[in-house]
Amino acid sequence: MSFLNHLINGMGLGSVYAIIALGYTMVYGIAKMLNFAHGDIIMVGAYVCFFATSTYGLPPLVGVLLAMLVCTVLGVVIERLAYKPLRQAPSLAVLITAIGMSYFLQNAAQLLWTPNPKIFPQFFATTNPDGTQQTAIPLFDGALNLKYTTIVNVAACVIIMLALTWFTGKTKMGKAMRACSENKAAAQLMGIDVNATISLTFAIGSALAAIAGVLYLSSYQTLVPTTGSMPGIKAFTAAVFGGIGSIPGAFLGGILLGVIEILAGAYISTQLANAIVFAVLIVTLLVRPAGLLGKPVAEKV
Amino acid sequence: MKNRTLALLLTGAMLAGALAGCGGGAAESKAPAESQAPAESAAPAESSAPAATGSVFKLGGTGPLTGGAAIYGNAAKAGAEIAVEEINAMGGDIQFELKYEDDTHDAEKAVNAYNTLKGWGMQIFLGSVTSTPCVATSQEANADKTFLLTPSASSTDVLGGVANPLTGTVDVPRKDTAFQMCFMDPNQGSASAQYIFDQKLGTKVGVIYKNDDVYSTGIYNSFAAKAEELGLEVVSTTTFTEDTQTDFSVQISDAKDNGADLLFLPMYYQPASLILSQCKSAGYAPKFFGVDGMDGILTLDGFDVTLAEGVMLLTPFNSDATDDATKSFVEKYKAKMGEVPNQFAADNYDCVYAIYNALKAAGATADMSNEELCNALIGQFTTMTFDGLTGEGMTWTADGAVSKSPKGMVIENGAYVGMD
Numbered sequence: 001m002s003f004l005n006h007l008i009n010g011m012g013l014g015s016v017y018a019i020i021a022l023g024y025t026m027v028y029g030i031a032k033m034l035n036f037a038h039g040d041i042i043m044v045g046a047y048v049c050f051f052a053t054s055t056y057g058l059p060p061l062v063g064v065l066l067a068m069l070v071c072t073v074l075g076v077v078i079e080r081l082a083y084k085p086l087r088q089a090p091s092l093a094v095l096i097t098a099i100g101m102s103y104f105l106q107n108a109a110q111l112l113w114t115p116n117p118k119i120f121p122q123f124f125a126t127t128n129p130d131g132t133q134q135t136a137i138p139l140f141d142g143a144l145n146l147k148y149t150t151i152v153n154v155a156a157c158v159i160i161m162l163a164l165t166w167f168t169g170k171t172k173m174g175k176a177m178r179a180c181s182e183n184k185a186a187a188q189l190m191g192i193d194v195n196a197t198i199s200l201t202f203a204i205g206s207a208l209a210a211i212a213g214v215l216y217l218s219s220y221q222t223l224v225p226t227t228g229s230m231p232g233i234k235a236f237t238a239a240v241f242g243g244i245g246s247i248p249g250a251f252l253g254g255i256l257l258g259v260i261e262i263l264a265g266a267y268i269s270t271q272l273a274n275a276i277v278f279a280v281l282i283v284t285l286l287v288r289p290a291g292l293l294g295k296p297v298a299e300k301v
Numbered sequence: 302m303k304n305r306t307l308a309l310l311l312t313g314a315m316l317a318g319a320l321a322g323c324g325g326g327a328a329e330s331k332a333p334a335e336s337q338a339p340a341e342s343a344a345p346a347e348s349s350a351p352a353a354t355g356s357v358f359k360l361g362g363t364g365p366l367t368g369g370a371a372i373y374g375n376a377a378k379a380g381a382e383i384a385v386e387e388i389n390a391m392g393g394d395i396q397f398e399l400k401y402e403d404d405t406h407d408a409e410k411a412v413n414a415y416n417t418l419k420g421w422g423m424q425i426f427l428g429s430v431t432s433t434p435c436v437a438t439s440q441e442a443n444a445d446k447t448f449l450l451t452p453s454a455s456s457t458d459v460l461g462g463v464a465n466p467l468t469g470t471v472d473v474p475r476k477d478t479a480f481q482m483c484f485m486d487p488n489q490g491s492a493s494a495q496y497i498f499d500q501k502l503g504t505k506v507g508v509i510y511k512n513d514d515v516y517s518t519g520i521y522n523s524f525a526a527k528a529e530e531l532g533l534e535v536v537s538t539t540t541f542t543e544d545t546q547t548d549f550s551v552q553i554s555d556a557k558d559n560g561a562d563l564l565f566l567p568m569y570y571q572p573a574s575l576i577l578s579q580c581k582s583a584g585y586a587p588k589f590f591g592v593d594g595m596d597g598i599l600t601l602d603g604f605d606v607t608l609a610e611g612v613m614l615l616t617p618f619n620s621d622a623t624d625d626a627t628k629s630f631v632e633k634y635k636a637k638m639g640e641v642p643n644q645f646a647a648d649n650y651d652c653v654y655a656i657y658n659a660l661k662a663a664g665a666t667a668d669m670s671n672e673e674l675c676n677a678l679i680g681q682f683t684t685m686t687f688d689g690l691t692g693e694g695m696t697w698t699a700d701g702a703v704s705k706s707p708k709g710m711v712i713e714n715g716a717y718v719g720m721d
Contacts, residue, residue: 002558009550054603107367115371117571119603135582145583220547221578222571222601226368230544265551270539271512273551 005144006266007259012150014258015157016219019212020235021242021250022160023205029245030181030201033091036098037078038209039232040105043225045071045210046120046217047113053121060123067210075206076199084195102229109225117224120217124148149219156215160208161251167204168247177201181245241281243294252292257281356667357396358660358674360385360653361418362427363404363411363438370406370431370569372597373645376638377430377452380646383633384653395660397653404429408437415441423447424671425678427652428479430645432456432486432516436473443476446672448679450480450656452648455593456515457485460701465522478675480682480701482648482655482691484617486519489592492707493520493565493615494527500709502613503563503588507537507556509549509576511568520567520592537561546572549579556587563588570598577608589613597643599715606715615707617691618644619717627690644691651689659685 020042027035045067052063082101086094125135125148136147168174176197179187188194216231217223234257242253260280265273284292362381364374378401385397400421402414411434418426426442428451429435435454439461442449457463462475463485484492497503506528511517521538528535536559539552553576556564564580564587566573573595580586591598591614598609620631620641630650634642659681665674679699687695692705710717 002554005554006551009548009554013548013550050603110367110371115367115375117372117574117601119574119601119605121603122605135578136584138584147582220575222575224571231547261545262548262551265539265545266554270541270551270555274542274544 002266006262008144008146008150010259010262011255012147012153012219012258013262014238014255015150015153016212016216016231016254017235017238017257018157018251018254019153019160019208019215020231021239021254022157022164022247023208023212024232024236025239025242025244025247025250026164026208027201027205028239029247030177031083031198032181033083033094034098034236035083035202035205036095036232036236037101037105038205039228039230039235040102040109041071041075041078041206041209041228042213042216042232043109043223043228044074044105045213046223046227047109047118048210049214050118050120050217050223053123054118060121064211064214067214068207071206071210071213072203075202075209079199079202084198102232106225106229113225115225117222120221120223122221123214123218124152147219149215153215153219156211157251157254160211161247164204164247173197173200237278237281240291241284243288243291246291246293249291249293256292356394357398358665358667359422359424360397360399360427360656361402361415361421361423361425362399362429362649363402363414363418363434364430365406365434366401366403368405368407372643373453374401374403374406374430376643376646377649379634379638380452380642380649381427381653383630383637383646384650384657388653388657393661395657395665397657399653404434404438406431406434408434411435411438412441414438419445419447424667424674425656426450427452427649428459429454430649432459432519433514435459436515439476439479443478446478446675448478448480448656448671448675449476450482450652450682452652453483453593453645455481455483455486455489456519457487458515458519460485462700463487463702475700478679480697481703482652483593483644483703484615484705484707485702486516487523488702489615489707490520490523490525490567491527493567493590493592494524494531494533496615496709497563497565497590498528498531498533502590503561505534505536505559505561506563506565507539507559507561507587508535508565508567509539509541509552509556510566511542511546511572512540513542514568516594517568524565524567541572547575549576550583552576553580553583553585557583557585561587563590565590566595567592569594570596570601574598574601574604574608577612578605581608593617593644596645599712599717600640600643606712609712610714612712614710614712616644616710616717617705617707618647619708619710619719620647621717630690647690651687651691654689655682655687655695658687 024038048070049063049067052058052066053060082097128134136145138145168177176192179192180194180197184194238253238257239250242249261273261277264276364377365371366374381399385399389396402417404411404414411429415438426447426449428449429438430453432454435451436458439449439459458473460479461473464471510521537556539555589612593616595614596616599606631642634646659678663677663681665677682697683699695703695705697703
């Protein structure tokens, strides 16, 4: 039973990594750049949602939509100001710019919202008849606890993955994205507006970051300006693990990373949990350099 | 054009960092630009400074003014500023000029910050606010023979010369110039174990600690040693690190499965708040026992204080105390920062006054060299008794540790209540 409990907890953690990894992999797949500021856009989305719901008392759904709107605009503006002028520059320059952008966002958030931690409201809770809040469904007389956030996270993750797969595979915009990913110059010759397509990618990626931010903070409620950096790095690892550029790969990589992390902590040692996670990553990349699902080029977005 | 945009952005980022580092403290902005002269010549040159009727001592300190631990750094800085303002307003022979530098709770940045302060002409060092940076800066201050009194860096490695309770060896030699205002970690750990044992708060104890943090491991080591000595049964010991301090399901289920009825949490309040809420989700309700880092949990923005109901902790400062000194300090702090002070602010307030008393008793003047000041202060600190906000009748020994008794507190209806 405790194994099942750990497995569920692992999936809960993994689904958060997976949602963030989807945004990473989407941007990488199309713009061929690692957007290290992705984690910090998550943080901005979480702050927007926090202020909308806690300070202004708006309903959670409005908070999420507002966060998506702000993040979309922010993502597009960042792309336009910081990344677009570097489109022809070596990829190292873009990478450093992205890291700089990440620090810029963190420091700006610190200046705007102070470094004091804020506790994110509990969206997924029911109120018991005695007035206490319940955040999990106890199964088998409390031996197994299924958190609401785990259910919501996994569901959101699957829906987003399917939607993204459909979007990149079936729609005209999605086809344009895949064309840009294959060969920017050829896509331009075919009449595709490459700049607009990349902007759209950033818009979608950033909107996903806002959703990820809200879901992440619903599970782990402490919000500080550096909140986004660690999950960002973990999600990046998950994206590479699953095969960067591959949408189902990001999902699989995220879930596996979470499950391995929790099981390693539970059955081997909490001290070694992270070491084991990264050891698994190294071994996987030695055996399959493109990641778990990264090999077939046709699957790339 | 491309380069210019990038340059603009980077400048913006740097500016944001610099602004965040300043935090708008009044005392800090007083630091004159021309004060790069070494300490020895600083005092005569500044005799024309407006506020100075006596001699002006340069006090410096580093702390996390930005970053995840910024709440401690800013609180400590504000506490010191209030004390300095009070002392300067009295207009006596001893005046202070205070300068705080940001170390972002990072050892390397703290050493850089220390060097900046040294260049400014710092004569007495308030140390670093948090343990990891202070271990590094105390090394520097000791080498420079500069007196150091840290408000809250509680690791034994800040002072040095303390044997590891688990191995019995001294890993860091004594740094003679370093003193602490807070309890040393081992004292907190062993006092907690003793308290839990004496009050029979739990029979089976679970511990979760942060194993990449000297503060947390220091308390854990002495807690474990004391618990073994007392025969207190520790059934579950799990750890986490800076990188894994979000999900505690493994640690919680380990404690739960092993039947721990009391969970000891030697850590800062941020991860502790997550543990409290995740314990609730997991349907696990042991007693919780924290340490001084737990202080601040009630003022977390948006925190559901019912989660902390019944949490016990040992802390030296109670902002609800009714004595005049505490009331006046709390009032001034509220006016300055808009919130209730935590123990970090009170500790640093006490630091400035302890230094003030010692300087006064020693008849020190600001034209003395750092080493002369240091020797005079060490002489005073090892003999004087100090009453402050965080304790009555505090004394120090030559090993740098303070002797004061921790107060057991319990959180009831969202406020601290004394436990005895």
